[in-house]
Amino acid sequence: PLSASLRARRAAPRATLLAVSNGAHLPAERKAELRQTAELVGRAGKGITACDEGPGTIGSRFENVGVQNTEENRRAYRQMLFETEGAADFLSAAILDPETLYQKSDSDKFGGKLFPEVLSELGVVPGVKPHLKVYALPGQEGATVMQGLDSLAVRCKEYYEAGCRFAKWRSPIEIDVSKGQPSDLVIQCNMHDLARYALICQQEGLMPIVEPDISLKGCHTLEQAVAINVKVQSELYKAMLDHGVYMEGSTLKPNIVNPGRDCPVSYTVEEIAEANLEVFRRCFPTAMPTANYLSGGQSLSDAAARLSAINKAKTARDPWNISFSWSAALQMPLFELCRGHDGLRLEEMSALYLKELKIAGAAANGTHEWTKGEGDHVVKALETVAA
Numbered sequence: 001p002l003s004a005s006l007r008a009r010r011a012a013p014r015a016t017l018l019a020v021s022n023g024a025h026l027p028a029e030r031k032a033e034l035r036q037t038a039e040l041v042g043r044a045g046k047g048i049t050a051c052d053e054g055p056g057t058i059g060s061r062f063e064n065v066g067v068q069n070t071e072e073n074r075r076a077y078r079q080m081l082f083e084t085e086g087a088a089d090f091l092s093a094a095i096l097d098p099e100t101l102y103q104k105s106d107s108d109k110f111g112g113k114l115f116p117e118v119l120s121e122l123g124v125v126p127g128v129k130p131h132l133k134v135y136a137l138p139g140q141e142g143a144t145v146m147q148g149l150d151s152l153a154v155r156c157k158e159y160y161e162a163g164c165r166f167a168k169w170r171s172p173i174e175i176d177v178s179k180g181q182p183s184d185l186v187i188q189c190n191m192h193d194l195a196r197y198a199l200i201c202q203q204e205g206l207m208p209i210v211e212p213d214i215s216l217k218g219c220h221t222l223e224q225a226v227a228i229n230v231k232v233q234s235e236l237y238k239a240m241l242d243h244g245v246y247m248e249g250s251t252l253k254p255n256i257v258n259p260g261r262d263c264p265v266s267y268t269v270e271e272i273a274e275a276n277l278e279v280f281r282r283c284f285p286t287a288m289p290t291a292n293y294l295s296g297g298q299s300l301s302d303a304a305a306r307l308s309a310i311n312k313a314k315t316a317r318d319p320w321n322i323s324f325s326w327s328a329a330l331q332m333p334l335f336e337l338c339r340g341h342d343g344l345r346l347e348e349m350s351a352l353y354l355k356e357l358k359i360a361g362a363a364a365n366g367t368h369e370w371t372k373g374e375g376d377h378v379v380k381a382l383e384t385v386a387a
Contacts, residue, residue: 023246026202034249037165037207040125041251042290045365046092047324048253049357050294051081051331052129052168054097061331065339075103077344081331082119083107084350090361093125093166095209095325098155101128101162116163127166127209128159131197134172141179143186146171149196156204166207168253168325169197174215175228175260182228187235195239198250208245209292209325211253212236216297218260222267222377226275229257234283247287253325255296256306259377269375273309281317290321295329300356303329304363305375311366323364330356 018024023031041048053061058077059069067073078100081087100115110118116126132148146169148155156167171190173182182190191212198208212232214225233254240247257276259267284291295303303326311322333356334349362368 020244022241023202023244023249025244026246030202030205031246031249033165033205034202034207034246037125038249038251038289041093041166041207041209041292042321042323043092044321045323045361046090047326047360047364048093048095048292049081049087049091049330050095050168050325050327051078051100052095052097053327055099058097061335062338065335066341067335067338067344071099071103073344074099076346077349078103078115079105079107080344080346080350081353082115082122082124083110084353086354087357088122088124090357091124092323093127094119095127095129095168096164097129098159101126101159101164114163120163125166126164127168127206128164129170130155130159130167130201131169137186137189140183140186141176141181143174143181143183144172145186145189145193149193149200152197152200153204156201156206160205164206166209166251167197167201168209168211169194170211170213170253172213172215173232175218175220175225177218177220177224182232187232191232191236192239194236195243195245198240198245199243202246202249208250209253210236210240210250211294212255213253213294213296214255214257216255216258216261219262219264220260221263221265222257222259222272222275225257225259226279229254229279230282233279237283237285247285248289250288252284252288252291253294254291256293256298256303256310258298258306261297262380263377264379265377266379267377269305269309269370270313272306272375272377273313276306276310277313277318280320284320286319288320290323292323292325295324295326298329300326300329300333300359301370301374304359304368305370307360307363308366308368308370309375311364314366324360326360330360 062069119126131146134144194210201208337348
């Protein structure tokens with residue numbers, strides 16, 4: 001007869017397909033919390049303010065306009081992004097750099113409170129960027145993967161305790177048709193990393209935003225961009241399902257599907273909008289409630305025109321909330337207000353920021369009216385390309 005210990009080992013649950021299907025390993029309470037967070041992030045007419053740049057990145061933007069890169073300047077600037085009067089009317093969530101999690105407000109209303117608590121009181125879900133540095137895959141023409149999975153669970157636990165309720169992991173990809181990029185290996189490595197990240201986040205209570213970020217850099221056509229985006233996103237969702245990620249408790253932060261910046265073919269904003277919906281219709285699971293587009297080098301006027309056009313073109317086949325998760329499109333004009341002045345001009349920045357958020361909110365509702373030419377891809381003049 002078998003010993004009691006051997007019988008117990010044989011009876012222990014194993015990681016079968018059904019055991020990990022769509023978060024089956026998670027407690028019901030955890031799944032309910034993850035789903036609620038995803039739905040809060042995907043509230044109609046609201047979007048995400050992405051202010052997760054590390055001290056070096058935000059510092060270079062400061063220094064470019066003559067602002068000192070100090071921790072206090074970074075804190076004061078982020079406080080303006082969070083506490084501008086009326087901003088929360090257009091924001092569902094905010095993505096923070098880990099540094100910002102432990103900084104405090106000094107305003108009359110929230111003085112002494114940590115920023116995650118401030119955001120929660122404003123009805124804005126606080127989240128964090130947990131990935132680390134990029135790494136160039138050998139033999140892949142400079143294509144990269146993002147590092148940080150090994151220590152992710154420990155950091156996610158810490159971030160949850162600090163008040164975060166979601167995380168965002170970016171996997172940057174570039175299209176270079178002449179070099180065969182992105183290759184199958186590059187796509188698989190990045191999308192499987194995103195799936196593992198999502199699985200680990202959910203285990204620790206954070207709703208994962210997955211961000212396959214295909215750059216505007218290149219000369220590819222819109223048609224080529226559609227094909228590659230479908231391939232990349234399909235690999236992502238298959239990997240998430242295979243890993244047992246709870247799909248209803250996760251959301252997407254994609255690039256707007258665009259032709260390459262140097263593409264020699266012109267496209268209207270309506271053609272670009274239709275291309276984005278084609279990609280979603282072919283592969284984006286309806287279980288995931290929202291897609292919040294990154295700006296990815298687009299100006300606010302182009303990003304808003306394209307987002308609004310996408311929402312105007314939605315049909316009954318397109319059940320998702322489609323909104324924004326913008327950093328540079330919102331922030332770069334704010335920095336320009338500081339050029340030639342001594343330090344941060346927080347009042348002026350706050351006023352412009354609110355105007356920008358009103359545009360973004362209207363685009364998320366499909367009610368933003370753009371001027372002719374905004375959002376179009378226009379072929380650069382030959383002399384501009386040569387320069």
